[in-house]
Amino acid sequence: MEISKIGIVGAGQMGNGIAHVCALAGYEIWLNDVSQDQLDKGVALIDRNLERQVSREKISAADKANALARIHTTLHLSDLGKTDLIIEAATERETVKQAIFEDLLPHLQPHTILTSNTSSISITRLASRTDRPEKFMGFHFMNPVPVMQLVELIRGIATDDETFTACKAVVDRLGKTSATAEDFPAFIVNRILMPMINEAVYTLYEGVGSVQSIDESMKLGANHPMGPLELADFIGLDTCLAIMNVLHDGLADTKYRPCPLLTKYVEAGWLGRKTERGFYDYRGEVPVPTR
Ligand code: NAD
Numbered sequence: 001m002e003i004s005k006i007g008i009v010g011a012g013q014m015g016n017g018i019a020h021v022c023a024l025a026g027y028e029i030w031l032n033d034v035s036q037d038q039l040d041k042g043v044a045l046i047d048r049n050l051e052r053q054v055s056r057e058k059i060s061a062a063d064k065a066n067a068l069a070r071i072h073t074t075l076h077l078s079d080l081g082k083t084d085l086i087i088e089a090a091t092e093r094e095t096v097k098q099a100i101f102e103d104l105l106p107h108l109q110p111h112t113i114l115t116s117n118t119s120s121i122s123i124t125r126l127a128s129r130t131d132r133p134e135k136f137m138g139f140h141f142m143n144p145v146p147v148m149q150l151v152e153l154i155r156g157i158a159t160d161d162e163t164f165t166a167c168k169a170v171v172d173r174l175g176k177t178s179a180t181a182e183d184f185p186a187f188i189v190n191r192i193l194m195p196m197i198n199e200a201v202y203t204l205y206e207g208v209g210s211v212q213s214i215d216e217s218m219k220l221g222a223n224h225p226m227g228p229l230e231l232a233d234f235i236g237l238d239t240c241l242a243i244m245n246v247l248h249d250g251l252a253d254t255k256y257r258p259c260p261l262l263t264k265y266v267e268a269g270w271l272g273r274k275t276e277r278g279f280y281d282y283r284g285e286v287p288v289p290t291r
Contacts, residue, residue, distance in 0.1 A: 001084070001111065001113075001162060001166045001168055002084070003027070003084040003085045003086075003169070003170055004028060004084060005027065005028045005029075005030070005032070005082060005083040005084050005120050006027045006028070006029055006083055006084070006085050006086070006170075007029075007030045007079075007080030007085070007086040008022070008031045008032065008086075008089060009032050009033075009077070009080070009086050009089070009090050010032075010088065010089040010090035010091070010117075011033040011038045011039045011043075011073070012042070012089070012090075012091075012146075013039075014117055014145065015031065015090075015117075016041075016042035016046050016087040016115065017091055018042070018141055018145055019046060019071055020046045020067070020145065020146050021145055021174050022049065022058050022170075022174065023067040024050070024063065025173050025174050025175070026070070026073075026173075027070065028070050029070055029071045029072065029196065030073075030074055030079055030080050031071055031072070031073050032076070032077055032079065033073075033090075034075070034077070039073040039074075040187050042073075042264065046067075046071065048175050049146055050063075050067060050068065061226035064073045067105060069187075077103050077104050077107065078197060080104060080107065080109045081104075081107030081108055081109065081112075082110065083112060083164070084112060084113065085108075085112065085113045085115065085167070086104065086112060086113070086114050086115065087115050087116075088115065088116045088118075088141050089116075089141075089244065090100070090274045092119060092120070092239050092241050092242040092243065093242065094125075094126070095120050097116060097118065097121065098129055098177070099128065100128060101130050102129065102279070103127065105130060108132075112135070113129060113136075113137075113163050113166060113167065114127075114132060114133045115136070115137050115138065115167065117139055117140055117141055118138060118140070118185075119140065119188055119190050119239060119242075119243050120185055120186040120187070120194075120242065120243040120246035120247065120250075121187065121246060121252065122163075122183060122185070122250070123136065123138040123154050123155070123156040123159075124156040124157045124183050126156075127156040127158060127159070127205060128158075132289070133156060133157075133158035133159075134158050134159060134160040134163065135159075135163050136156055136158070136159060137153065137156060137159045137164065137167055138152065138153065138154025138156070138165070138187065139151065139153065139167055139278070140153075140154060140157075140187060141233065143235060147218055148181060149176055150176065150177055150178075150189070151174075151176050151177070151178050151179075152180075152181045152189060153167055153178045153179070153180050154180075154181045154182070154183050155169065155180070156183050157183065174205050184251075185247050185249075185250030185251055186247050190243050194240060194243045194244055195247070195256060196248065197228045197229075197231065197232045197240055198240070198258060198259050199228075199255075200214050200218070200227075200228035200229055200232070200260050201229070201232070202253075202261075204261060204279075204291060205259050205260065205261040210289065210291065211229050211279050211280065211281065211289035211290065211291050212226065214227060214229055214254055215227020215228065215229050215230050219233035227281040230279070230287075232272065232279060233272030233278035233280055233283050234266075234272065234273055235272065236272050236273075236274055237262060237270065237278050238271045240262060241262050241263060242260055244256060244257075244258035244262070245258060270290070278290070279281060
């Protein structure tokens with residue numbers, strides 16, 4: 001199946017990154033959000049990130065102009081009906097995602113493939129609420145999308161081979177590498193990564209180390225490029241908490257219980273870089289630990 005038009009729902013950090021790489025690869029993009037402000041910010045960020053690639057001579061000025069011209073923004077989900085593939089990248093909440101797919105269904109062409117960039121939610125369950133579970137799968141990009149090489153492809157129980165092959169071909173055209181994961185809570189990357197981040201928050205909560213000492217320890221002692229708390233701020237603490245809740249509920253094991261300190265940061269609205277405060281305060285020249 002030939003895919004040329006892609007609809008992306010959600011213009012946050014993941015949605016705009018997905019729009020960036022897909023437009024650069026030649027796909028025609030319809031980017032949707034409930035917030036005009038998020039759409040404007042998303043396109044402005046794509047512009048800046050493409051410009052950085054031009055200045056590093058990774059792409060030409062014409063590549064950048066052509067990619068930007070391929071991105072159309074819309075507040076109306078119905079405008080995504082003309083696309084061949086939809087990648088849902090809205091907030092990590094199952095009710096939000098379900099409502100989006102329900103609203104999309106009446107506008108879709110019969111061949112349109114539905115996918116979700118969810119980090120943890122059951123693909124099979126999301127698919128079962130649509131009219132096309134066989135044309136539904138998980139399409140999980142990593143953050144930041146233009147930089148990270150991996151895309152996890154997750155088949156729901158009903159996903160057919162044609163859908164899988166079409167999505168894999170998109171990953172190949174983006175120049176990225178796919179890994180296939182079974183549809184269990186948080187798939188592969190976050191099943192391993194999030195408990196480590198959650199444990200780092202427990203380490204902070206129990207006073208074993210400060211924000212700085214925990215991050216330094218993992219950078220210098222385990223050779224991680226970013227400390228776990230810095231990484232949590234980068235991902236978004238609301239997203240980290242949502243994933244831990246999915247692991248905890250889905251696998252019913254207390255080892256996945258979210259750290260109360262993580263919950264407290266989310267309740268405070270300190271969600272990390274996107275709100276300028278999380279385990280670090282980003283409002284000044286350099287990030288300052290908040291504990
Ligand atoms: P984000 O908070 O940056 O962006 C979410 C966007 O969704 C916002 O712009 C919001 O306005 C929009 N939105 C909310 N409800 C909507 C609706 N009904 N219709 C259209 N748009 C709506 O979040 P994010 O980090 O971009 O995460 C998005 C998805 O990607 C989540 O499922 C998350 O689990 C997944 N993901 C995140 C990361 C990461 O590192 N942040 C990595 C991989 C996957």
